[in-house]
Amino acid sequence: MTDFKRNIKFLAFAITLFLFSCLNVYAGSATLSLNGSGEVAIGKNITITLSANNIKESGDGIEGTGGKISFDTEYLELVSVQSKIKFGVEYFPQSKKYSGMALSPSNYVTSSFTDILTITFKAKKVGSTNVKISDSEMSSSNGVLSTNNPSKTITITPPPSSNANLSSLSVSNASINFNKDTTNYSVKVGSDVTSINVSATAEDSGAKISGTGSKSLNYGDNKINVVVTAPSGDKKTYTITVTREDNRSKNNNLSSIKLSTGTLSPSFSSGRTTYNVSVPFEVSSINVTATAEDNKAKVSISGGSSLKAGKVTNVTIKVTAENGSVKTYIVKVTRGKDPNAAEEKNSNNNLASLNLGQDITLNPKFNKNTTSYEVEVPYKIKNLEIEAIAEDEAFAKVDIIGADNL
Secondary structure, three states: OOHHHHHHHHHHHHHHHHHHHHOOOEEEEEEEEEEOOOEEEOOOEEEEEEEEEEEEEOOOOEEEEEEEEEEOOOOEEEEEEEEOOOOOOEEEOOOOEEEEEOOOHHHOEOOOEEEEEEEEEEEOOOEEEEEEEEEEEEEEOOEEEEOOOOEEEEEEEOOOOOOOOEEEEEEOOOOOOOOOOOOEEEEEEOOOOOEEEEEEEEOOOOOEEEOOEEEEOOOEEEEEEEEEEOOOOOEEEEEEEEEEOOOOOOOOOEEEEEEOOOOOEOOOOOOOOEEEEEEOOOOOOOOEEEEEOOOOOEEEEEOOOOOOOOOEEEEEEEEEOOOOOEEEEEEEEEEOOOOOOOOOOOOOOOEEEEEEOOOOOOEOOOOOOOOOOEOOOOOOOOOOOEEEEEOOOOOOOOOOOOOOOO
């Protein structure tokens, strides 16, 4: 809306109020209030809401409102004024006045409570100041409503502390040479220490600390983060790396592998992890046992119960040391062929390549799954030189028929 239209709208509303007030026509009452937080840190925004409640009027509803927003510019900077009422309100920065009027009865306000404006300020100076509404007016279709001029005290506080330092940091079962500016620490504990307690104190009493208390420890390195959150929201993280000694055995070697039938090839050695064994066709399963060098290690064996004729079956032996490290041994068992079974034959009858000499090009381009092609040759060519190679060169046979006497 242009300034001209805004001024016309404001003028119409002002004239309406003037006429009603001259005639002493009062059509009810309403109570105005400024609501919202009364405290804000310097440099931050604060929003308060102008509301009307206990609206009592004898007409068809509220059709207009207006007034002036007063505040100390030394303490507050106006950021925005937003209309909340149904028929809309305009704010005029130079006069610090606001006004609004319904253009049709459909926009009248008929409830006993309504928000009129939200007003946002930025805090500029520490101290206490007031926001006031003066010259407040509300009108209904039957006349002017009697209203009050509310005010609200705003307390502006210094900025919240950004101090996210610790004043102390300690752990049980170990010592830390603490300095508030040092954020990384390392300590070592024995293998029998399964947990550690972390304690910390913040320099600023308003800061919050997380990450303290009892912490379970795994073997090896354990990172513990202690996070300090200052009242301003700034964060600082102190990290403690607790190394728990791991004296568990790492030995995941076997001392022997034994077979129910057959012989390992090559012979067993704890450092060798792959072996071969051949058994006759009559052997359909094999039992493999293994012993670990360390009695604290665990051994698990899988495979060998169903050997396939003429095939290789893997028997897998896993050795898990006390510290959890795993070593795998493989026994490759080859069972003899079934003497009564017919020899298996390869069914691969694909070509690997198909080429014609004399610079003749296949159409389409060769693909092993395409079986029909077209070529054009000069009149003088009577025979085609065709080179066709089978994918299964060992057993497949290729015959070329019809390439002569074109």
